[in-house]
Amino acid sequence: MADNPLNPPTAAPQEQEGQVRIELDDSGVDGLYSNLCRVSSTPEEVILDLALNPNPMGAGVQKVRVSQRVILNHFTAKRLAALQSATVQRHEQVFGRLETDIRKRVQGESAAR
Numbered sequence: 001m002a003d004n005p006l007n008p009p010t011a012a013p014q015e016q017e018g019q020v021r022i023e024l025d026d027s028g029v030d031g032l033y034s035n036l037c038r039v040s041s042t043p044e045e046v047i048l049d050l051a052l053n054p055n056p057m058g059a060g061v062q063k064v065r066v067s068q069r070v071i072l073n074h075f076t077a078k079r080l081a082a083l084q085s086a087t088v089q090r091h092e093q094v095f096g097r098l099e100t101d102i103r104k105r106v107q108g109e110s111a112a113r
Contacts, residue, residue: 034051044073050070
């Protein structure tokens, strides 16, 4: 009997047990750029507020509009943290250390002399 691509053969029972295959449909997703993230939590959830700060070097009080809020349970937040950590580690292995302190990344007038 020939294989039918629309109806693939089922896997052996030991391969299926405890595993779920999830296919994501991202055809209608909207992209968002964020250079600011605020994290807060409650006993039940972790809340990520994402925003765009148009003037990250500005001084004083700046109002920045939160554009997206992601609410996760702590299990999903822990998995997300581990995945993000591994992703940043791989990036740094290829491209070098990422400096998160913007003051150390910006070269001032004294460094230019």
